[in-house]
Amino acid sequence: MRYLLLDRITELQPGAYAVGRKCVAMTEDYFTDHFPGFPVVPGVLIVESMAQLAGRLITYSVAAQEGPVLPVLLTVGNARFRRFVRPGDTMEIRADLLALTEGAGRCKCAARVGETLVATAELMLGYDTGPITGVGTGVIPATAREELARWAEQVNRNLLGDLVVTRP
Amino acid sequence: MPDNNPSSNAAEVLIIRQTADRVLAQRHAEILATVQGAIAEVLGREPDEVTPTSSLMNDLNAESLDFLDLLFRLESAFGIKIPRGGIQRATQGSLTEAEFQQNGVLTEAALERLRILMPEVDAARLKTGLTPREIPALFTPETFARLVAWRIGEMEAEKAAAPAPASSTEKAAG
Numbered sequence: 001m002r003y004l005l006l007d008r009i010t011e012l013q014p015g016a017y018a019v020g021r022k023c024v025a026m027t028e029d030y031f032t033d034h035f036p037g038f039p040v041v042p043g044v045l046i047v048e049s050m051a052q053l054a055g056r057l058i059t060y061s062v063a064a065q066e067g068p069v070l071p072v073l074l075t076v077g078n079a080r081f082r083r084f085v086r087p088g089d090t091m092e093i094r095a096d097l098l099a100l101t102e103g104a105g106r107c108k109c110a111a112r113v114g115e116t117l118v119a120t121a122e123l124m125l126g127y128d129t130g131p132i133t134g135v136g137t138g139v140i141p142a143t144a145r146e147e148l149a150r151w152a153e154q155v156n157r158n159l160l161g162d163l164v165v166t167r168p
Numbered sequence: 169m170p171d172n173n174p175s176s177n178a179a180e181v182l183i184i185r186q187t188a189d190r191v192l193a194q195r196h197a198e199i200l201a202t203v204q205g206a207i208a209e210v211l212g213r214e215p216d217e218v219t220p221t222s223s224l225m226n227d228l229n230a231e232s233l234d235f236l237d238l239l240f241r242l243e244s245a246f247g248i249k250i251p252r253g254g255i256q257r258a259t260q261g262s263l264t265e266a267e268f269q270q271n272g273v274l275t276e277a278a279l280e281r282l283r284i285l286m287p288e289v290d291a292a293r294l295k296t297g298l299t300p301r302e303i304p305a306l307f308t309p310e311t312f313a314r315l316v317a318w319r320i321g322e323m324e325a326e327k328a329a330a331p332a333p334a335s336s337t338e339k340a341a342g
């Protein structure tokens with residue numbers, strides 16, 4: 001299955017928050033097994049959509065002079081799945097940046113369908129921290145990181161659409 | 169041996185030590201309790217498993233990810249900023265790499281700094297042969313309480329040094 005679980009980023013304020021959208025289609029792979037005759041978006045994939053949005057929020061919140069930022073998910077806390085999300089729903093996902101330091105950030109995330117809150121979680125993501133904390137993408141080899149950075153740049157431009165966002 | 173002046177080496181970390189001591193003198197129990205609670209949450213432990221002298225790495229199986237999570241929680245709980253790698257940086261301070269470690273082993277200057285910065289650690293463990301990688305294994309809740317106290321003290325000093333707010337004559341004139 002493809003693993004880009006975000007269709008659009010509609011708002012992004014570096015250092016503060018981001019809002020994105022995931023449209024849920026009947027044709028998604030995982031519905032075959034989850035569940036046959038009763039399609040429901042797996043909660044963990046809602047968390048993944050949140051992480052993908054939070055990752056972009058962090059990417060655009062880090063000063064441009066720090067170079068390519070490739071966030072990876074480090075922790076998921078207090079994940080709550082309050083309502084089923086079904087084919088035909090559009091999830092609006094919001095990530096609020098609680099804190100951002102060298103190499104890592106924490107976000108409080110919420111997913112809604114219309115006015116209804118369907119899921120919440122607190123995420124911590126790390127990017128290249130290497131020797132400082134020993135976690136994050138510091139361990140990805142340099143050539144892989146260049147390719148990843150280029151790929152991410154392309155994907156992000158598609159996600160942002162008309163939205164123009166610049167790193168501080 | 170590197171030619172660094174021992175008394176200036178100590179002076180640099182004594183400031184940190186004294187700042188922490190000053191805050192701990194008033195708030196030790198409260199700070200330590202919050203730190204222990206945060207550690208228990210991060211490591212998924214019962215609070216009574218986290219004693220003031222538990223080694224986070226050796227007794228509680230903490231690793232770098234857990235330290236990162238812990239620092240975020242402590243920043244939030246106390247309204248402070250803790251530079252990542254703050255303990256390591258304070259330990260090395262202005263010492264060059266060569267003045268800090270030789271052949272993978274901490275120099276006497278580095279050990280002197282550790283003894284001052286970490287009074288909660290038995291001095292017998294801060295002896296020749298200790299390597300930089302073994303430093304995190306020495307961290308206990310007490311270590312983090314000191315780290316928090318230092319940052320609280322620094323923040324209070326910054327606030328005290330900040331310029332005075334606009335005078336009330338501006339309000340009176342309006």
